[in-house]
Amino acid sequence: MYEFVGCFIRNSSDLRYVISHVVKQLKAQHIVYAELTIAVADYLEHGMKLPEVMDCLAEAAQQPGIHIQWIVDLGRMQGSQAALDLLNRILTLECEHIAGITLGxxxxxxSPQQFTEVYHLAREHGLGVTIHAGETLGPEYIWQTLQVLHVQRIGHGVRVIEDQQLMKELVAQSLPLDICPTSTIWNTMFPTTQAYPLKSLIEAGVPITINTDLPTFFDTTLADEYRYIAMATGIQADTIFEMLKNGFRYAFLPQEEIAAYLYDLEHAWQQLVHSF
Structure with a gap:
């Protein structure tokens, strides 16, 4: 379904149309900062040129009322050489709104080992590095990722729950899991809401950020995700607040910007608590 829908985005007008609706939905949720993942290689395969894709991303990043940065999915299935070539081309264009890379x-x-050079190049140029890992494969895959790619965040990663030592390692490194509850449950990695390990991960001290994966496909929003986990797990408001703060703490942003966002969030949260 993902590949089928993607076939209809063939030029910059199509991409601008899609992005404009994404931005509109983010604003409707009062989101002030977002890191959006885009599989650039997919659009290039459909005939678009890399500079026009980068122009679309830059235009979106200029939208008033919200700060948008992009995480480029370099395309794991195309192989490491294709990923390296694409990254080099992106770096040549010097798009300042690209915050990081991932492999979806x-x-x-x-294997992760094949992408060592790709991740080294990204870090060398100041990009944040993350990866989709530990949703379908187990803890051994996450260990490999940590040891050879030195990522700063892990997308999904919920199968760390199977390895106590790995969870301790994530805590020690303060390395967060960018989890996507609705997506993972719909993908049947955990058969029921009760089996989903969010509460256990929190109790183990693993840093958590809440995300939407593919919100249109899974009929969700970031607000829905927070509502869902609160109802499903019974976690308290202070834990919700910590995960909200983690969204900024682990963002690919300068520390002074993170501090400013956290200050504003603290103020807004206190107003909300007072109103209740």
Whole structure:
């Protein structure tokens, strides 16, 4: 379904149309900062040119009332050389709104070791590094990722729950999981809401951020995700607040910007608490 829908985005007008609606939905949720993942290689395969894709991303980042940065999914399934070539091309264009890279798609192949040079180059140029890992494959895959790619965040990663030592490592490194509850449950990695390990991860001290994965596909919003986990797990408001703060703490932003966002969030949260 993802590939089918993507076939209809063939030029910059199509991409601008999609992005404008995404931005509109984010603003409707009162989101002030977002890191959006885009699989750039998919659009290039459909005939778009890289400079026009980057222009679309830059225009979106200029939207008033919200700060948008982009995480480029370099395309795990295309292989490490294709990922390296694409990253080099993006770096040449010097798009300042690209905050980081990731590898999405199937975790089965190829192995993290093949992307060592890609991640080294990204870090060398000041980009944040994350990866989709530990949703379908187990803890051993996350260990490999930590050891060879030195990521700053892990997308999904919920199968760390199977390895106590790995959870301790994430706590020690203050390395967060960017979890997507609705997506993971719909993908049947955990058969029921009760089986989803969010509460256990929190109790173990693993840093958590809440995300939407593909919100249109899974009929969700970031607000829905927070509402859902609160109802499903019974976690308290102070825990919700910590995860909200984590969204800023672990963002690919300068520390002074993170501090400013946290200050504003604290003020807004206190007003909300007082109103209740």
């Amino acid at each position: 798609g199937s975790e089965c192949v190829p």
